[in-house]
Amino acid sequence: MRFPIKPSLYITSLLLFPLLLSSQTKDDSVFTKIYSKYKNVVVRLENSQGVGSGFLTSEGFIITADHVVGTSVSAQMNYNGMHFFLHTCYRDHANDIAILYPSGYYIDSEDDYREVPYDFLKGKSKITVGMMEMKADDRIMLMGYPYGIVEVKRILGTYKDEVYRYMENVPLYACDLPVIKGCSGGPVFNNKEEVIGIAVKFETKPTDTDYLISYVSPAKNIAKIMKSIDKEYMKTIEKVNKNIMGFDVTKKNLINPKPKYYAQKNTKTITENGSEFVINKNDTGYYSYSDPGLVSVNVFFDIYLESIVGKKTDATSYVEIYLKWRDEDNYISMVMDMDKNSYYFLYRVDGNNTTQEPMVKMPIVSETKYNFEFYTISNTIGVYFDNIPVFYDHNLPFDTGALGIYFSQMKTMIIQDILLRIPKSF
Incomplete structure (x- = not known):
């Protein structure tokens, strides 16, 4: 049987409906x-x-x-x-x-x-x-x-x-x-x-x-x-950008070699829609461009990072990008600490470490693609991270060095379209 509608409820609904429409x-x-x-x-x-x-x-x-x-x-x-x-x-x-x-x-x-x-x-x-x-x-x-x-x-x-x-x-x-x-x-x-x-x-x-x-x-x-994002912040952006020393990137002035990055085993390189992807299958490893005599270079690439969730170890999930590598005791790198969601620059000279904070800093997270570009010219370096000028130094402790990427405790790391350019002259 149908239940009768109480008059009071019916009247209330009639009153509320126009109010809702209104x-x-x-x-x-x-x-x-x-x-x-x-x-x-x-x-x-x-x-x-x-x-x-x-x-x-x-x-x-x-x-x-x-x-x-x-x-x-x-x-x-x-x-x-x-x-x-x-x-x-x-x-x-x-x-x-x-x-x-x-x-x-x-x-x-x-x-x-x-x-x-x-x-x-x-x-x-x-x-x-x-x-x-x-x-x-x-x-x-x-x-x-x-x-x-x-x-x-x-x-x-x-x-x-x-x-x-x-x-x-x-x-x-x-x-x-x-x-x-x-x-x-x-x-x-x-x-x-x-x-x-x-x-x-x-x-x-x-x-x-x-x-x-x-x-x-x-x-x-x-x-x-x-x-x-105030006036001082924007002044810093402008200052860093002006102090990143680039070089003439016309074809006549560039040696544009295909990067021969040497990697550990269990990596895969695929090409899709004209882009080349280097995918790691280990949670720890490295890629390196082993030419310690490099004086000046421009490097550009995209990198996707996904750290390990629920690690069974206290080891840090991080990626270290070597900007100038002489040997294990002498190098300059940018370290992305995925556990602390931050990045910094590491100077290792004669086995001693010092760190420098980026001049422009933003949080970093896992499961994200980042863009990375840097210039080195002799004793100078300039870094764009996420297409934002974040760091420069005109007084590096050495003027030559190889390039490389090291990673640890990463579930996935994909490097896309590495572009390496070396100037013939300045």
């Missing part, structure tokens, strides 16, 4: 206004790896998802009739956040390219990023460029919960927004015109929810990063 209609109206107000500062980012979204902050920086930047050296965007070239000043792989700044632009032709200071776009945006708290079923709106189209779109949804995904200490907002390809890095607003975070990913594995889960990297993480 609230949703009000939110839709608010989000329409937010879209109109901020659509001109939500930008389409393009680089060698694809297209993504981002937004301009009041300080003149561009915020996007770290995976949108990838291993590309730079990104580009169109803003207010100008075509900008962007560089990265900070990356947080764990929280999937990248901070970019403009380095120059042109209007009609690249021949008219003009360099600009990092804060050239300061004051152009009114978007605020704060530490706001969210409640379940709060209405939200994503703005971005789905499928890489050239017109910004808005996508409505609801906030569900704060979860810990990928790594135990990485909080993300779980939402029901359809994060379409091309929208990654786009800002997600609440109905108070506040950016609650950036779209980073949608769930591809089965879940026990009745909605498609997407993830937003919280604004509170962005706000913490932005506190450290």
Whole structure:
């Protein structure tokens, strides 16, 4: 039999339903206004790896998802009739956040390219990023460029919960927004015109929810990063970049040998889509370019790192990149300590070790691809890590040395497209 509906319950439901509709209609109206107000500062980012979204902050920086930047050296965007070239000043792989700044632009032709200071776009945006708290079923709106189209779109949804995904200490907002390809890095607003975070990913594995889960990297993480990106930080970026001494990389001036990296057994080299990958099958080993007479060289490669989880030993998971190797008692290297999520430079001279901190420092994590490039010219060295200038030294203890990579307690290490260039002259 059918159970009768009590009149009081029926009346209550009739009263609540219009209220819910009214609230949703009000939110839709608010989000329409937010879209109109901020659509001109939500930008389409393009680089060698694809297209993504981002937004301009009041300080003149561009915020996007770290995976949108990838291993590309730079990104580009169109803003207010100008075509900008962007560089990265900070990356947080764990929280999937990248901070970019403009380095120059042109209007009609690249021949008219003009360099600009990092804060050239300061004051152009009114978007605020704060530490706001969210409640379940709060209405939200994503703005971005789905499928890489050239017109910004808005996508409505609801906030569900704060979860810990990928790594135990990485909080993300779980939402029901359809994060379409091309929208990654786009800002997600609440109905108070506040950016609650950036779209980073949608769930591809089965879940026990009745909605498609997407993830937003919280604004509170962005706000913490932005506190450290001040005038002094950007001065350091500029100083390190200017002090990295390069050399003429035209074909006429370069010896471009195929790197003959000698590796331990159980490695595999594969070629896929024109890229060469060197994959290790041991948790410890080395690769080396054994020419201790190298005076000047430019080395460029991508490297994917995944450390061992639940190790049965206290041994450290680390990767050591040798920048100048004379012998076991004399070398200079960059050490990536995967257990401490940090990196530093090691100077070993006559068997004695000293360490130097990078001039620009960011956290590192496992299960991530990094880009690495360095120049050595006699007694000088300059290092770009993740396409950000992080270190230089013009007074090295020796002027020649071989190259190499050593790793320990790593589940997987993949080196991609090693480029080694030696100048004929300066």
